[in-house]
Amino acid sequence: AQKITQTQPGMFVQEKEAVTLDCTYDTSDPSYGLFWYKQPSSGEMIFLIYQGSYDQQNATEGRYSLNFQKARKSANLVISASQLGDSAMYFCAVYMDSNYQLIWGAGTKLIIKP
Amino acid sequence: NAGVMQNPRHLVRRRGQEARLRCSPMKGHSHVYWYRQLPEEGLKFMVYLQKENIIDESGMPKERFSAEFPKEGPSILRIQQVVRGDSAAYFCASSSRGNIGNTIYFGEGSWLTVV
Numbered sequence: 001a002q003k004i005t006q007t008q009p010g011m012f013v014q015e016k017e018a019v020t021l022d023c024t025y026d027t028s029d030p031s032y033g034l035f036w037y038k039q040p041s042s043g044e045m046i047f048l049i050y051q052g053s054y055d056q057q058n059a060t061e062g063r064y065s066l067n068f069q070k071a072r073k074s075a076n077l078v079i080s081a082s083q084l085g086d087s088a089m090y091f092c093a094v095y096m097d098s099n100y101q102l103i104w105g106a107g108t109k110l111i112i113k114p
Numbered sequence: 115n116a117g118v119m120q121n122p123r124h125l126v127r128r129r130g131q132e133a134r135l136r137c138s139p140m141k142g143h144s145h146v147y148w149y150r151q152l153p154e155e156g157l158k159f160m161v162y163l164q165k166e167n168i169i170d171e172s173g174m175p176k177e178r179f180s181a182e183f184p185k186e187g188p189s190i191l192r193i194q195q196v197v198r199g200d201s202a203a204y205f206c207a208s209s210s211r212g213n214i215g216n217t218i219y220f221g222e223g224s225w226l227t228v229v
Contacts, residue, residue: 004156037220044222045157045205091156095218100147100170102207102218104156 006092006105014113019079021108023092026073031097034075036066039089039107048090051075087112118208118221119188126227133193133200135224139208146189147218148181151203160204163189196228 003026013019025034036048051059051066059066067076075094079086092105119138127133139146144165149157150173159173163183174181178196183189193200206221 043203043225045220047220093156100162101159101173102147102149102157104149104158106154106156 004092004094004103004105006090006108008108009106010109010111012111012113013082015084016081019082019086019110020067021077021079021090021092021110023075023077023105024073025075025092025094025103027094027096029096029098033095034066034068035093035095035102036064036075036077037091037093038086039091041088045091049077082112084112084114086110118206118219120204120206120221120224122224123222124225124227126229127196128229129197130195133196133226133228135191135193135204135206135226136188137191137206137208137221138188139206140210140219143208143210143219145209145211146183147207147209148189148191149205149207151205151223153202157205160191193226196226198228201226201228 005024007022032053034051038046038048049059049061049064049066051068058068063080065078067078089107089109091107093102095102118140121136146163148160150160151157161174161181162170165183166185178194180192203223203225205223207218209218
């Protein structure tokens with residue numbers, strides 16, 4: 001069965017520092033996609049970044065980048081120059097082309113300190 | 115161009131009542147997914163529907179839960195005889211195709227509280 005692991009239940013980071021949120025996944029599917037979402041205290045699920053398993057380059061979206069290491073089955077999210085508004089829950093999810101489901105990690109609670 | 119619309123945003127039900135959650139997908143999307151998020155957890159897949167068809171309901175509890183996506187109108191997730199354990203956030207997502215790639219969009223969620 002597919003599985004997503006986020007090993008950091010919570011993190012405190014000083015404002016303006018870079019942050020790396022860990023995510024490892026377990027799948028035998030050759031084709032899959034990796035997602036990161038942000039869930040602030042208001043509850044909505046905000047899409048941040050996507051990486052396809054066949055993409056050669058790591059995805060970037062503004063201050064977000066995905067450190068994709070396919071052989072290690074790792075897809076860490078890097079947030080550069082953190083801001084107070086980055087405080088939220090962050091979820092990693094993987095989608096396999098063989099089924100229709102996004103499999104989600106348990107999330108990491110990120111708190112940015114001023 | 116409206117996104118995925120869910121309503122109600124918050125719903126309170128007494129034990130034994132019925133809960134109906136509605137989801138209107140993005141314009142042009144015919145694939146709808148429902149996910150449930152229990153407190154302090156990630157989302158869990160419940161069901162995948164296309165217009166008038168249930169494609170995969172492997173994540174849906176066998177009893178009390180049902181989902182539909184009629185030809186006209188929103189997708190409905192129905193929970194009969196709710197219990198305290200049904201209290202959760204229910205997210206709907208839509209896509210224009212089954213193989214979503216990066217084209218899946220989530221609604222803002224519906225929070226069900228059973229008292």
